[in-house]
Amino acid sequence: MLRIGNTDIKYLKGVGDARAKLLADELDIHSFRDLLYYFPFRHIDRSRFYAIADFTPDMPNVQIKGRFLRFYKEGEGAKQRLIAVFTDGRSVMEVVWFSRIKQIENAYPLNTELVLFGKPNFFKGSYSIAHPEVETYDPSTPPQGLRGVYSLTEKLRKRGITSRTIQNLVGNLFDKVADITDIIPQSVCRQFSLMPLRDALRNIHFPESLHDLKKAQERLKFEELFFIQLHILRFTKRRNSSIRGHIFPTIGEHFNRFYSEVLPFQLTDAQKRVIKEIRSDMRTGRQMNRLLQGDVGSGKTMVAFMTMLIAVDNKTQACLMAPTEILARQHYQSIAQWAEPIGVKVRLLTGSTRTKERKEIHESLIDGSLDILIGTHAVIEENVQFHNLAMVVIDEQHRFGVQQRAKLWSKNALPPHVLVMTATPIPRTLAMTLYGDLDVSVIDQLPPGRKPVMTLLRYDDNRQQVVNAVKDQLSKGRQVYIVYPLIHDNDKLSLRSLEEDYQNVCATYPGYKVCYVHGQMKADEKDHQMQLFVSGEAHIMVATTVIEVGVNVPNASVMIIENAERFGLSQLHQLRGRVGRGADQSYCILMSKRQIASATRERLEIMTQSTDGFVIAEADMKMRGPGNMEGTQQSGLAFNMRLASLATDGQMIAITRNAASDLLDANPQLYGATTSPAESSGSSLTTLSPSECNIINNELKFRFSQDTDWSRIS
Ligand code: ADP
Ligand code: MG
Numbered sequence: 001m002l003r004i005g006n007t008d009i010k011y012l013k014g015v016g017d018a019r020a021k022l023l024a025d026e027l028d029i030h031s032f033r034d035l036l037y038y039f040p041f042r043h044i045d046r047s048r049f050y051a052i053a054d055f056t057p058d059m060p061n062v063q064i065k066g067r068f069l070r071f072y073k074e075g076e077g078a079k080q081r082l083i084a085v086f087t088d089g090r091s092v093m094e095v096v097w098f099s100r101i102k103q104i105e106n107a108y109p110l111n112t113e114l115v116l117f118g119k120p121n122f123f124k125g126s127y128s129i130a131h132p133e134v135e136t137y138d139p140s141t142p143p144q145g146l147r148g149v150y151s152l153t154e155k156l157r158k159r160g161i162t163s164r165t166i167q168n169l170v171g172n173l174f175d176k177v178a179d180i181t182d183i184i185p186q187s188v189c190r191q192f193s194l195m196p197l198r199d200a201l202r203n204i205h206f207p208e209s210l211h212d213l214k215k216a217q218e219r220l221k222f223e224e225l226f227f228i229q230l231h232i233l234r235f236t237k238r239r240n241s242s243i244r245g246h247i248f249p250t251i252g253e254h255f256n257r258f259y260s261e262v263l264p265f266q267l268t269d270a271q272k273r274v275i276k277e278i279r280s281d282m283r284t285g286r287q288m289n290r291l292l293q294g295d296v297g298s299g300k301t302m303v304a305f306m307t308m309l310i311a312v313d314n315k316t317q318a319c320l321m322a323p324t325e326i327l328a329r330q331h332y333q334s335i336a337q338w339a340e341p342i343g344v345k346v347r348l349l350t351g352s353t354r355t356k357e358r359k360e361i362h363e364s365l366i367d368g369s370l371d372i373l374i375g376t377h378a379v380i381e382e383n384v385q386f387h388n389l390a391m392v393v394i395d396e397q398h399r400f401g402v403q404q405r406a407k408l409w410s411k412n413a414l415p416p417h418v419l420v421m422t423a424t425p426i427p428r429t430l431a432m433t434l435y436g437d438l439d440v441s442v443i444d445q446l447p448p449g450r451k452p453v454m455t456l457l458r459y460d461d462n463r464q465q466v467v468n469a470v471k472d473q474l475s476k477g478r479q480v481y482i483v484y485p486l487i488h489d490n491d492k493l494s495l496r497s498l499e500e501d502y503q504n505v506c507a508t509y510p511g512y513k514v515c516y517v518h519g520q521m522k523a524d525e526k527d528h529q530m531q532l533f534v535s536g537e538a539h540i541m542v543a544t545t546v547i548e549v550g551v552n553v554p555n556a557s558v559m560i561i562e563n564a565e566r567f568g569l570s571q572l573h574q575l576r577g578r579v580g581r582g583a584d585q586s587y588c589i590l591m592s593k594r595q596i597a598s599a600t601r602e603r604l605e606i607m608t609q610s611t612d613g614f615v616i617a618e619a620d621m622k623m624r625g626p627g628n629m630e631g632t633q634q635s636g637l638a639f640n641m642r643l644a645s646l647a648t649d650g651q652m653i654a655i656t657r658n659a660a661s662d663l664l665d666a667n668p669q670l671y672g673a674t675t676s677p678a679e680s681s682g683s684s685l686t687t688l689s690p691s692e693c694n695i696i697n698n699e700l701k702f703r704f705s706q707d708t709d710w711s712r713i714s
Contacts, residue, residue, distance in 0.1 A: 005033035013172045022161065026153045035173055038166070039204050039220070039642060040148025043213060044117060047145050052091040057122040064088055064116045064129075065137055068095075071105055084108075086116065086129075093120075094128040113137040135162070146207040170205045183699045184223060187686035188659060195219040221643040225653055228641075229660035230670075230696070231704050236289075237664050238671040245287030246390040246414055251279070252313025255306065257342045270294075270445035271303055277441050278307050278419065288417035291431065293424075294443030295613040296577025297450065300421045303443070304393045305335050307419055312344055312371045316390030319373045319416075321380070323396050325350045325523065326530050330552050331395065332374045339372065349375035349384070352524065386411055394420045423577065424570060424617070444614075452611040453580035454587050457564075457604050459594040466589055467508055470558055474512055474539055478557040478584070482542045483575055485566040487518045496562040498542050505542055512539040519546045545571065547578060554582035564590035564607075565600045569620035572607050599623070621646065669693060 009031055010020035023029040029038055050062040066088035074081055082101040083094050095116065097104050108114065118132030133149070150166040180198035182189060189196065195203070199212075200219040207213035267275070274292060281288035294300045308318035320335070322328040332348040339346045347361050347370055364370035368387030373379055389412045420438065431440050458466055470480055482505060486497040498518055506514050515529045515538035526546070532538040534553055541547070541556075545567075559579045564572065572590070580586040590604050606619050644652065664670055667688050688696070 005031060005036075007032045009035060012169060012176070014169055019161070022156060022159060026156050032173055032177070035170060036201050037642070038150065038170075040163075041151050042149050043146050043207060044149055045145070046117075046147045049088075049115075052088050052093050052127060055120045055122075055127045057120075061117060061119050065113065066116070067112055067114055068108055068110050070110065073101070093126065095132060096128055096130045098130070108134055135164075146210065146213060148205055148207075167205070174202060174205075181695065183695055184226065185663070185686070185688055185692050185696070187688075188226075188663065192222065192655070192659065194222055197223075217643060221649065221652060222656060224641055225644050225649070225656040226660055227699060227703055229653075229657045230664065231700055233657070233660050233664055234671040234700070237668075238673065240286050241668070241671070241673045243287050243415060244285055245417060246282070246311075246314070246316060247285045248282040248310050248314040248390075250313060251310060254313050254342050254344055255309040258306070258309060258338065262338060262341050265447065267302070268299065268443070268445045268447055270443040271299055274303055274441045274443055275306055277439075278303075279310065281439070282310060282417060287415055288419070289438050290417075290419050291438040291440045292419055292421045292443070293431070293440065294421070295446065296423045296574070297581055298423075298443040298446055300395075300423070300443065301331060301334055304331075304395075304419065304421060305338055308372055308391055308393065309344070311391035311417075314390070316388045317365070317368070317371060317373070317386050318391035318393070319379055319386070319389060319411075320375075320393040320395065322374070322376060325352065325376055325527055326534075327395060328374055328376045335372065335374060344371045345369065346372040346374060349373055349378050351376060351378055352527075353378070380411075384411075388412065390414070390416050392416045392418050394418065396422060423574065423613070449583070450580065451583075451585050453576055454585065455576065455590065455608045455611070456587065457590045457592065457601075457608050459592060461594065463591075466560065466591070469587070469589075470560070471509065473558050473587075474509060477555070479533065479536070479538075479553060479555050480540045481547065481556055481559040481578060482540065483547070483559065483561045484542065484544055485563045487520060487544055495566065498544055501562070502542055505540060509540060513537060514540045514542060516542045517546055518544040545575065547575070552581055553578070557582065557584050557586040559586075559588045560591060561588065562591050563593075564604060565592045565596050569603055569606060569616050569623070573613055573616045576607070576611075622648075663688075667693065670696060 008020065009015055009023055009029055010017055012032065012035070015023070023035075027038060029035050044061055044063070046063055048063070049065045052064065055062075064086075066086055069085040069087055069092070071082060071084050074083060080101060082097040082104060084096075086093055086095050095118075113136070115135045115137050116129065116132040117135075118129040120127045120129055148163070148167060150163045152161060152163065152166075180201065182197040184194060184197070188194070194200075195212075195215045195218070197219070200216040203212045203216035204220060207216065274294075278288065278290060281290060292300060292303065294303075304320060308320065311318040320328075320331055322331055328348060328350055332346065336346045336348075345364070347364070349358065349361050353361070353375075361370065361373070362384065365373060365384065365386050373384075373386075378384070431438075473480060482501075484498040484501065485495050487499055489497045489500045498516060502514070502516060513532070515532040517526050517529045521529070529538075529541075530547075533541045533556075536555060556579050559576060561567065561572065561575060567575070576588045579588060588607075590607060592600075592604060596604075603619075603623060606616060610616055646653070663686070666686055670688075670693060
């Protein structure tokens with residue numbers, strides 16, 4: 001983007017060897033370019049100093065000039081705070097710190113002219129500021145307008161590097177570089193009225209006005225998302241253009257017979273729509289990679305089965321992989337029962353399958369007599385070979401990485417179609433980035449007749465009422481889950497734990513059998529306990545979140561979640577999905593301490609008000625940020641974003657995705673295809689010059705050189 005972009009930062013005026021090392025270690029700034037892209041995390045208005053007397057209660061962050069008169073401490077231990085009396089020469093106010101008390105007391109001298117920056121709080125008739133930024137007043141600097149604030153580390157501060165230092169360095173850099181070539185093609189800049197790169201970089205560091213700052217941020221955010229989408233779509237398009245998929249021309253005998261003679265209920269409209277989407281993928285000759293999202297209980301298994309029947313009808317085999325033995329077995333039970341009447345052969349393969357049976361399965365896979373294999377990770381082992389595997393379904397995607405998906409591909413010369421199913425309702429914007437290589441189908445409807453789970457928030461002092469309600473359900477023959485945040489007691493957190501409470505539960509509900517599962521048990525012991533509950537022999541299951549995924553016990557009508565305040569929204573929703581699977585009214589009781597933060601209460605109240613997984617996922621993402629969403633870690637695709645936010649920039653994600661897709665379609669050489677561009681359908685397709693292509697390729701290489709997952713599967 002600029003010829004000297006890769007120049008070592010130590011050659012910049014004002015840096016040198018020592019500072020270069022500091023900048024590299026602390027801020028990951030190694031080159032001129034890194035510095036240019038080290039954006040301020042916010043901007044402040046330094047155009048004037050305010051007087052304390054002019055404060056108003058609704059003021060934003062302001063700048064005040066004055067000095068500290070004295071410091072004193074209040075409170076003990078963790079509650080201790082440091083208070084300083086500050087004067088601007090006419091009035092006084094208090095400045096408060098709740099942490100880093102020692103450092104601060106030592107850092108700021110009394111009676112020195114300082115500049116504070118912070119938000120005035122109005123409380124009990126006077127103003128104070130908590131944790132302001134503090135700088136020494138320097139009369140030689142002219143009054144500034146908008147100024148960037150850069151995040152720094154403690155170590156940098158100790159070495160005298162301030163926000164101002166960074167700003168000066170960036171200034172030196174701009175003196176040095178005259179030309180910054182844009183990395184987004186002219187045509188795209190024009191189409192979306194983007195500020196040119198050089199102006200954007202200048203304005204994000206040194207904005208001339210709020211308007212320019214906004215345009216600059218918008219442009220750079222666009223750039224960030226645009227390149228992420230180019231990166232993802234490049235692989236998708238290369239794959240689609242180079243890999244052929246199985247073509248299933250017919251819906252055949254098994255599918256039709258199943259549909260008219262066996263199917264035990266009417267498909268919901270959403271199920272029908274999704275099957276159609278899958279079906280049309282399979283006709284095109286391109287290999288399907290589809291994410292099927294559907295809330296718990298929405299009937300994904302049926303969709304998976306009917307999809308697999310299409311493969312079977314076209315003389316190929318299908319395979320379904322689940323993350324746990326219990327889940328695999330449950331799928332097997334449903335599917336075997338549906339498949340038997342139409343003569344389709346189904347087997348189950350897991351870690352505990354006996355050698356003799358395993359051998360039979362291997363043979364029937366190779367000779368092609370087995371139609372559908374269901375199992376755990378066992379199905380991707382090296383020695384499991386198929387005659388002609390053309391359809392793979394993966395349940396609960398977030399437990400499997402991209403690599404495992406890739407492993408299944410290699411089971412056949414022509415890679416199978418892949419359908420991944422998840423009950424984690426990922427907001428669409430996140431899905432587009434996270435699973436950018438997948439098309440997305442959504443089952444947004446539950447089968448008719450389901451009663452939504454009634455969710456109640458109860459405090460520890462209501463416990464007796466809750467116990468009575470549970471007894472009532474037990475006496476009606478229902479089963480109950482009790483979920484704990486911890487296995488063992490942990491004094492520090494004073495939470496209820498499974499181990500500590502187990503005896504308690506047994507004593508509270510005499511005459512009922514209590515089983516338990518948690519993550520530290522051996523797999524077969526866990527299975528045994530789980531089976532006790534599934535068979536109905538045990539009435540109460542105490543568990544940690546290991547029961548989160550997929551278990552289906554329709555007779556369980558109550559779930560109690562202890563210390564619900566400790567769980568994230570999406571996790572609570574997943575847990576709650578274990579009840580409400582039968583015809584009876586089910587209940588989910590969130591137990592919590594009465595003393596909780598208002599944000600926590602708000603979160604729990606969302607649970608009591610909504611049973612819609614997408615509503616909950618959106619709320620969760622807004623409250624916690626997408627980095628904490630389930631699945632983002634394992635996928636390895638949580639792109640490091642500086643400006644954009646998955647939670648709030650949904651619209652721009654969609655826009656950049658389309659723009660990137662159009663650009664690739666018009667310039668297939670960008671993804672390594674030799675074919676000529678797709679027939680122009682509109683005017684938005686623009687052919688790039690070779691040098692523009694070069695710029696984009698270099699930029700992608702620069703931005704995503706660490707990211708190897710994708711290349712491996714393309
Ligand atoms: P999930 O999407 O959570 O995997 P399942 O596939 O386990 O959901 O389906 C939950 C239950 O609903 C199963 O007992 C299934 O047989 C049933 N089911 C699925 N589709 C329908 C439908 N269209 N009408 C009625 N019941 C259905
Ligand atoms: Mg399921």
